[in-house]
Amino acid sequence: MSKSPDRSKLSFDSKAVYYEPEAASKSIGTPIYMSSSFQYDAETYQRVVDGERKTVNIYGRCGNPSEYAFEEQMAAVEGADDCLATASGMAAISIALFGLLKAGDHIVCDWTTYSSTHEMLDHRITDYGITTTFVDTANIDAVANAIQDNTKLLYFETIANPSMKVPAIKPLVDLAHSKGIVVVCDNTFASPYVCRPLEWGVDLVLESATKFIGGHNDAIGGVICLKSGLLPEDFxxxxxxxxxxxxxxxxxPFNAWLLQRGIQTLHVRVERACQTAMKLATYFESHPDVGRVWYPGLPSHPQHDVALEQMPKFGGMLTFEVADGDTAVRVLDNLQLATFAASLGGVRTTTQVPATMAFLxxxxEQRAAMNISDGMIRVSAGLESADDLIADFTQAIEKATA
Ligand SMILES: Cc1ncc(COP(=O)(O)O)c(C=O)c1O
Incomplete structure (x- = not known):
């Protein structure tokens, strides 16, 4: 009898932690295969010639066993049929888009996506004859009106960076699929612990694994996860x-190893980040020097009901607004415990001013359409004590507004 559990029957937490020991050594930590090349013999040579590339290690750019181990773990937690790991989140986005589209195709995309994604759709991809209409995907009529005969793709983020918009996934999928349009979403801000879009009918889920998946601000990587249906199994x-x-x-291979290790603690880290984000959001909402707070867990969030239905943990990301951009920079510069830094999703709480950092x-006028004000501050809740973080933000805001 097999000693391995039936993975499909495991809970999310067990799927995140469990994987088979490596076949040859029975090592329960995945080995790091730091090899750019793999030795052939006549039999492997023939298998490659016959087109059996998937199960043969050929060359590091085509695949690596450390990468495959990460992909398997990632597919398990996203509920995917298959997964491809890439050099970065942006590599995952470009590979998915250029793998799906050709000249003459059209994309409908939310107004608010990560800045480089927006840049790519608004400018870079147009050089290849692919056009995009930007809409508010929380408004299903706007999405329906934007669809053209050549629309091939609907794209949004499950929690948009940094507006925190939460589009209702199922109605978008139903609309798109009724017209044969592939639905792709970026799940970076949520992570699969908070939201699993493939369960709502999305065709491809992309993530910057650099963020919550890795969780320690030490590795860059991306993933493309597939649920077959509209797209073929071998996509x-x-x-x-x-x-x-x-x-x-x-x-x-080293980043794949770090990111796979990150998955094993994803549920514990993100659970805590969600709790801290809720405490911070509640604190900011009652602060006299803070304007609007955007967190899906707050009843004041415009899509709070949607979030309750499709991601009731609400996530570890939030944004809040202070008077203006200068005040925002002063607040972050005054922080002592939380870090003023570009990335997110790690064990340390990180903060940034999206308007003049990621979205510079x-x-x-486009930032306004994305709902990004100059005084907006983005917070990625880490694993420090929520009380210590609140004390840190209190002193930082006090000094910045004195
Ligand atoms: C939502 C989102 N998607 C994609 C990316 C790009 O990921 P990477 O930096 O790993 O290329 C980012 C980066 O911040 C992001 O926030």
Missing amino acids: IETIRWNTMVKWGAPIS DIPP
Whole structure:
């Protein structure tokens, strides 16, 4: 009898922790295969010639056993049929888009996505004859009106960076699928512990694994997770060979190892981050020098009911507004415990001013359409004590507004 559990029957927490020991050594920690090349013999050579590339290690840019171990773990927690790991979150986004689209195709995308995603859709991808209409995906009529005969893709973020918008996934999927349109979403802000979009019918889920998946601010990587249906079962293998390998964006074996290790504590870390984010959001909402607070767990959030239905943990990210951009920078510069830094999703609480950091390249009128004010501060709740963080923000805001 097999000693392995039936993974499909395991809870999220057990799926995150469990994987098979490595076959040869029975090591329960995945080995790091730091190899760019793999030795052939006549039999493997023949298998590759016969087209059996999936199970043969050929060359590091095509795949690596550390990468496959990470992909398997990631597919388990996202509930995916298959997964491709990539060098970064942006590599995952470009590989998915260029793997799906060709010249003449059209995308409907939410107004608010991560700045580089917006930049790519608004400018870079247009050079290849692919156009995008930006809409508010929380408004299903706006999405329906934006669909054209050549629309191939609907794109949004499960919790938008940094507006914290939470589009209702199921109605968007129903609308898109009724017209044969593939639905792709970026689940970076939520993580699969908070939301699993494939369960709501989304075709492809992308993540910057750099964030909550890795969780320690020490590795860059991305993933593309597939639920087959509208897209064929072999879509991930197709984009591995046709797009990822040709564009040259594989994940490094060491980063794959770090990110797989991150998955094993994802549920514990993110559970705590969600609790702290809720405490911080409640604190900011009652602060006299703070304007609007955006957190899906607050009843004041415009899509609070949607969040309750599709991601009742609400996530570890929030934003709040102070008077203006200068005040925002002063607040963050005064922080002692929380870190003023670009990234998110790690064990340390990180903060930034989206308008003049991540979204610096986006023109002010577009930032306004994305609901990003100059005084907006983004917070990624870490694992420090919530009381210590509140004390830190209290002193930082007090000094900045004195
Ligand atoms: C929502 C979202 N998607 C994608 C990315 C890009 O990820 P990476 O930095 O790993 O390329 C980011 C980066 O911050 C992000 O916030």
